[in-house]
Amino acid sequence: MILLTFNIVNIEAEIKNDAQISDDEKLKITENNIKAILRILDLHDVKSSFFIEISVVEKLQNLIKAISTKGHEIAFYNKNSNLQQIENAKKFTQDFLEKQIRGIRQKDFKQPQESLKLLEFNYISNIDNANILFPFKRLKRDTEISEEDGLSIVPESISPYSQLPYNDFVFQILPMKYYQNMVFETLKNDDFVLIYLNSWQFTDFKRYQFDIPFYRKLNSGKKMEDKLDALLTFINEKELATSRMKDYIF
Secondary structure, eight states: OEEEEEEEOOOOOOBGGGOOOOHHHHHHHHHHHHHHHHHHHHHHTOOOEEEEEGGGTGGGHHHHHHHHHTTOEEEEEESSOOHHHHHHHHHHHHHHHTSOOOEEEESSSOOOHHHHHHTTOOEEOOOOOOOSSGGGSOOOOOOSOEEETTEEEOOOOBOTTTOOBOOHHHHHHSOHHHHHHHHHHHHHHSSOEEEEEEGGGGSOTTTSOBOOOHHHHTTOTHHHHHHHHHHHHHHHHTTOOBOOHHHHHO
16 A cells, blocks of 8 residues: 655745745745645545644645545644644644544654544654655664554655665655655555655745755756656556555554
């Protein structure tokens, strides 16, 4: 099973040459990036899970509704929010969607699992930092879903052959043919492959002069759209199964 997921987060990088991009403009960039992702998912009839960063939930209400209406899962991405902020966002989103929010994803700042259980989350999908050196570390960890404190803990996926993680950076830099083979071979060994991408990777950095490392600009924007399209084409051609996170876990 392939679990394709997206983190909806505003890019935080500074602007080159003292130019200014307002918070509203950054939000609009995020919205446009997500709309591009949705078009590609619709084209291939693939459903996925979107992890919305807590601080932008209320600002992206209409977009979240559109994502949910298309049949994708809405979950949360906790960047640095406290428990009260998470609870408020969860209640707000569940009220306007009339659907339960089951999943939450964390990276640097992690709330205790028992606290997230009390907020009635059902699963946690924590991720690691991804930078230019991270993919080349030799990794060894459990890739099976476990149960802790009444929650399903979903680990990041790692290729058992190349030992590369399926994070946002690896997807961006690897040649798609190599990535496709990695996915195909991993599924022969593991029950699922969890892939995650960030909405800001679909930004046109030639148009928006954010000050980000050169290696993060590689294959971004339209090239990122093309890579996603190529991956989904491969998935359908090979008749590989895909699922939203909540459906696979429960």
